[in-house]
Amino acid sequence: MIYxxxxxxxxxxxxxxxxxxxxxxxxxxxxxxAYGWMDDEMLAYMIAISESxxxxxxxxxxTYVGSEKAGMLGALIATAAVxxxxxxxxxxxxxxxxxxxxxxxxxxxxxxxxxxxxxxxxVTGLSMMIKNCGLAFNDRPDIISLGLTCVFSLVYxxxxxxxxxxxHPILLICLSAFAGIVxxxx
Amino acid sequence: xxxxxxxFITFAxxxxxxxxxxxxMISLIENTCVENKKWITHDEMMTITVIAESxxxxxxxxxxTYVGYKRGKxxxxxxxxxxxxxxxFFIIFFISRIFDHFLENIYVVNALKGIKxxxxxxxxxxxxxxxxxxxxxxxxxxxxxxxxxxxxxIKYFAFNISSMxxxxxxxxxxxSVFAIENRIYGEDTKE
Numbered sequence: 001m002i003y004x005x006x007x008x009x010x011x012x013x014x015x016x017x018x019x020x021x022x023x024x025x026x027x028x029x030x031x032x033x034a035y036g037w038m039d040d041e042m043l044a045y046m047i048a049i050s051e052s053x054x055x056x057x058x059x060x061x062x063t064y065v066g067s068e069k070a071g072m073l074g075a076l077i078a079t080a081a082v083x084x085x086x087x088x089x090x091x092x093x094x095x096x097x098x099x100x101x102x103x104x105x106x107x108x109x110x111x112x113x114x115x116x117x118x119x120x121x122x123v124t125g126l127s128m129m130i131k132n133c134g135l136a137f138n139d140r141p142d143i144i145s146l147g148l149t150c151v152f153s154l155v156y157x158x159x160x161x162x163x164x165x166x167x168h169p170i171l172l173i174c175l176s177a178f179a180g181i182v183x184x185x186x
Numbered sequence: 187x188x189x190x191x192x193x194f195i196t197f198a199x200x201x202x203x204x205x206x207x208x209x210x211m212i213s214l215i216e217n218t219c220v221e222n223k224k225w226i227t228h229d230e231m232m233t234i235t236v237i238a239e240s241x242x243x244x245x246x247x248x249x250x251t252y253v254g255y256k257r258g259k260x261x262x263x264x265x266x267x268x269x270x271x272x273x274x275f276f277i278i279f280f281i282s283r284i285f286d287h288f289l290e291n292i293y294v295v296n297a298l299k300g301i302k303x304x305x306x307x308x309x310x311x312x313x314x315x316x317x318x319x320x321x322x323x324x325x326x327x328x329x330x331x332x333x334x335x336x337x338x339x340i341k342y343f344a345f346n347i348s349s350m351x352x353x354x355x356x357x358x359x360x361x362s363v364f365a366i367e368n369r370i371y372g373e374d375t376k377e
Binding site: 002014015016017018021023024045048049050051052053054055056057058059060063065067068072075079082083085086087088090091094097100104105107108109110111112113114115116117118119120121122123124125126127128129132137145148149152153156157159166168169170172173175176177178179180181183184 | 197199201202203204205206207208209212213214218221230232233235236237239240241242243244245246247248251253255256260263264267270271274277278279281282283288289292293294295296297298299300301302303304305306307308309310311312313314316317320326330331332333334335336337338341342348349350352353355356357358359360361363364365
């Protein structure tokens, strides 16, 4: 039964995907292939769509697969299945966390983890910017993207120094989408 | 009742503008939940990021559940999590049902290319803010530098280590530093 399979398949993904969307993509491929829901080409298209629409990539993929295979109800079931494990795990952690957050050992471990997460996020962001501008190894520099990156970095970070007010991230995203349409279409 | 509605709307807005995975969303959550609404502190935001990264599931869902539960217990967690999922659910549903050539449209492709640039900036911004607000002891700076170097090695020099392993190593480093400090402190008091 397709609904049950969607539920079990994507719950498995939700339970096993440690470390964000890019860890989940191979897992989702495996599940989709195992049940024979999509061929290679559809799978690649589904991943591309999920990456380029808003929302968590790991949630978008099950929604797409569910909707393709079993309509609205399928989409609902697949989405709920991938979300439920994370939802329940966080609730459990929060119930326990209040007791342990003041514990010296937990605090010490968290100290190391926080330093690590700063490194992960900083390098992920910088390497994304480098890749956007075509400055990564074996890439051709992309002058237009480099220009846009400089302009938006100046505007976004500069607004904080000059006007003392942060530009809203949503405004930045809207402006960049608009600029993308204008500049790249020329 | 109002708080449930507010949680739902707030996270629907965040879900609507989250592109390119969980890290870009950190800036959005920081801006909305920490600075504007003061629902959680910056330090809590860091803790939840760490927890999200080391538990399975989408980081966005982990964050929504955490903030929702904090503001409105179980119902709050449900409202925030559903809010996070709803916009993309309908967008994906319509794309999969109606548009066959969504990604072949040149304007869509160009808009996405522009958005990618914003996403890179937002991720770097999240990291900068974390660096600004951390305690700048030699130890902290050393640990962050070590994390940055490890990540560069992993990303660019084909060291195949998952971020889970890296996090585990740093939890152990945190604990060891604590143990060593404790020992020094213990010896000091003896003298």
